[in-house]
Amino acid sequence: MRDLDNSATYHLDSRLLRADLKNLPGWYERLGETYPSPHTVEGYGEGWWAAALAHDWMPASMPISGTHFVLQGGFPLGRGAVAELLEQVFEGRLVRFGQSEEVDLTITPHPLSTYRYLMSLLWATGRFDEAARVERAMGEALQELHIDQPTDKNPAKQLAWRLVERTPIWVVSESYTQLAAAAQQLFARIAGSLSVAPPPGALEFYATALEARHEQGDPLIAVIVGEDAYTRLATEVLASRVDAVVHMPASSGGGVLAETLVRWYELAWSAYYLSLLYDRDPVDAEVLTRLRENL
């Protein structure tokens, strides 16, 4: 295994993802314009999680007036056409973030783009204080997570070591909206690794899905992110069913959105370190670029 505290290890990172990770707090477009309310939002591809988070305060369904945001990341698969149709009947403003000819704000495909979608959306809807809280909390978290922070003081490096040659099952506090699926995506895109997010009704799933596992090979590790009644019960249920349980304690302050993004940021760094431990360049598969060109 590579040594995460030796700078030579990082030569493997050919596209300098470590720089993108380090520069992430603050790396987004501050739109000069606040769009008229009411605001609604939908997202797909890389934009799905930013939209899911925003649904805690902005609905998905279009109003008659105001502004409807479309976060159209990744593979459109015809969904761009729906937005175009809507544009013809909608009396308000339709604002698109993503990558294509007709977008209002270009956000290039990237494993960390979900942050940029979210922050630009906060600015476009006048939520500057919320954006500042998220940015500050992530900047503080960064001090513990970056490559110069040695393993014994770096929770992301420590988590990466625990995940080596295990398949993670994400157990996420209910206040962190859909972070389990976002984690599943981060570990695929950055570490090339498979992990399991539970369906809704997760407790029943944890209690039953691992019963026939003795037939199978991979050791599983439950990663508990945050703490509430649900994660406590899930930990109890999973303890005897998986190879290991690891806790990521709840972070402090900044409100629930900032906390959610900090947990996501920690997981992104862990995925980065895990990729290096697997002796693998932490970049997207080239197949993604090829797929995009063919669509």
Added chain:
Amino acid sequence: MRDLDNSATYHLDSRLLRADLKNLPGWYERLGETYPSPHTVEGYGEGWWAAALAHDWMPASMPISGTHFVLQGGFPLGRGAVAELLEQVFEGRLVRFGQSEEVDLTITPHPLSTYRYLMSLLWATGRFDEAARVERAMGEALQELHIDQPTDKNPAKQLAWRLVERTPIWVVSESYTQLAAAAQQLFARIAGSLSVAPPPGALEFYATALEARHEQGDPLIAVIVGEDAYTRLATEVLASRVDAVVHMPASSGGGVLAETLVRWYELAWSAYYLSLLYDRDPVDAEVLTRLRENL
């Protein structure tokens, strides 16, 4: 391995889940009353999928008047309290399905209960024709799926054989709302087996999540359910990355809801047969009953 065409195999099924599966089309409460519209619905625990399906025509957020349905299956974890609070401020009617003292319709916990939540909801909102289409389509599908239908003519038995000692990854046509997560739950509850549902932005996930897999043990099988532009691309991406690919062809007629339920019903039968192939009584873990008693 057990012989699925030998009736002795079914002695293992101590709770007669085969009878519940066979009687399922039509096994629900036909409510005598149609509740005042507008109708809205939320669901959690075992009720989550029925609510997700209904969101294609009924919103989640409460109107000022009308009827709000709460499908409160499984583990409430305090969410029942939210419904009680709502009841105090809501001017319309609040109608609860599930298992507790104050529900309007009792639906006992069961791996197949999602069907009963859905069908009773269709009746309670006056969608009798839709309910009849779903029931008819499932009744027709049953002819190919039940235990007396031999393996060479039974798609559910055939799928079960393909899944033995493999971990399924669900690739589901976009028209079947959240069927991947529902399948994940069926295979946990009925077969005691782990499977993987992708996050939103699934194509990027399939293209990247299996890159580091050569380090690991389990053979994966992609189960393609239905056919559209998305499943075709996903099949192409996954073909070289998994141990096997199996297709469940799109079924015919009855509309998208009936088709979705038919696919779910086929998967439920497959999970049942898989459990028997694993020499395992196809029942819920007793831990579920114990957990419910402790909440």
